[in-house]
Amino acid sequence: MTAKIIDGKRFAEDLRGRIADHVSRLKSEHGIIPGLAVVIVGEDPASQVYVSSKAKHTAAVGMNSFKHELPADTPEADLLALVHQLNADPTVHGILVQMPVPKHIDPNNVIEAIDPAKDVDCFTPANVGKVQIGLPGPVSCTPLGCLMLLRDELGSLEGKHAVIIGRSNLVGKPMMQLLLRDNCTVTVAHSRTKNLDEVVRQADIVVAAVGRPNMVKGDWIKPGATIIDVGINRMPAPEKGEGKTRLIGDVDFAAASEVAAAITPVPGGVGPMTIACLLANTITTASLMNGLTPPVDLTA
Numbered sequence: 001m002t003a004k005i006i007d008g009k010r011f012a013e014d015l016r017g018r019i020a021d022h023v024s025r026l027k028s029e030h031g032i033i034p035g036l037a038v039v040i041v042g043e044d045p046a047s048q049v050y051v052s053s054k055a056k057h058t059a060a061v062g063m064n065s066f067k068h069e070l071p072a073d074t075p076e077a078d079l080l081a082l083v084h085q086l087n088a089d090p091t092v093h094g095i096l097v098q099m100p101v102p103k104h105i106d107p108n109n110v111i112e113a114i115d116p117a118k119d120v121d122c123f124t125p126a127n128v129g130k131v132q133i134g135l136p137g138p139v140s141c142t143p144l145g146c147l148m149l150l151r152d153e154l155g156s157l158e159g160k161h162a163v164i165i166g167r168s169n170l171v172g173k174p175m176m177q178l179l180l181r182d183n184c185t186v187t188v189a190h191s192r193t194k195n196l197d198e199v200v201r202q203a204d205i206v207v208a209a210v211g212r213p214n215m216v217k218g219d220w221i222k223p224g225a226t227i228i229d230v231g232i233n234r235m236p237a238p239e240k241g242e243g244k245t246r247l248i249g250d251v252d253f254a255a256a257s258e259v260a261a262a263i264t265p266v267p268g269g270v271g272p273m274t275i276a277c278l279l280a281n282t283i284t285t286a287s288l289m290n291g292l293t294p295p296v297d298l299t300a
């Protein structure tokens with residue numbers, strides 16, 4: 001079997017097109033221009049790429065984009081003061097602090113400072129709880145992107161056995177909630193899971209989010225399974241020139257493609273969906289902040 005490649009880049013482009021339509025309706029029918037503030041602390045090259053891409057796509061769909069770049073030695077108190085200022089700014093409907101933050105800053109203090117009404121990452125305890133009980137609000141961007149790709153590929157997910165590898169707050173745990181909401185049977189595997197290969201062999205759906213290049217082998221995959229590879233591992237690529245890198249996922253793509261029915265590539269799979277879902281969440285928060293019902297077709 002040669003797996004179908006799930007084209008996240010193309011899906012994200014389509015989604016951004018639908019988001020642009022919603023932005024234009026919010027403007028013309030309600031006079032609202034959604035605004036997204038993105039804060040980056042330090043010069044981590046990968047984070048700079050992601051933040052620039054977020055700002056570019058925010059503007060491209062017609063939203064207001066506010067980018068705040070702070071030096072790596074910014075005291076935590078200054079970052080929290082900026083977050084409070086953005087909380088109070090009525091032109092800002094979404095606030096995102098790019099992770100990871102430098103070591104001297106406690107990410108939990110930053111997350112707690114963000115007004116849950118503007119928390120487009122869905123990191124605050126209030127929004128994590130809302131996802132758990134199914135109330136309207138933003139949904140964690142990467143897991144939401146994975147869910148959209150899975151629904152598009154498989155239709156109903158009901159009764160499927162999904163194995164998530166990784167239990168992070170960013171991906172593993174919210175992914176578990178979303179798949180449960182879609183009536184999957186969910187197993188969350190992690191670094192202490194015994195016989196991981198045997199666990200993964202049970203899966204109709206594999207979501208790999210461990211951050212270890214090529215960890216999931218081809219012979220771990222049940223024939224016909226659908227694989228979502230969340231891993232973005234930057235590896236040296238001397239064959240491309242000195243100091244060059246390439247991205248590879250958590251799944252051995254070539255081997256898994258021989259067994260699976262469908263698989264996301266890295267790059268071009270889940271990554272682009274993360275940013276498109278961030279924009280979808282900004283529509284959600286801008287709608288809710290103005291007493292409007294968020295459009296269900298973006299995030300349902």
Ligand SMILES: Nc1nc2c(c(=O)[nH]1)N[C@@H](CN(C=O)c1ccc(C(=O)N[C@@H](CCC(=O)O)C(=O)O)cc1)CN2
Nearest residue numbers: 050096097098099100121141267268269271272274275
């Ligand atoms: N506050 C947040 N911080 C971080 C998040 C997040 O959702 N919120 N997620 C990750 C990084 N991330 C978004 O911020 C992100 C990662 C990857 C991509 C992406 O489009 N990847 C491309 C490849 C891009 C490249 O060449 O590097 C792909 O996979 O095709 C977008 C966003 C950690 N921090």
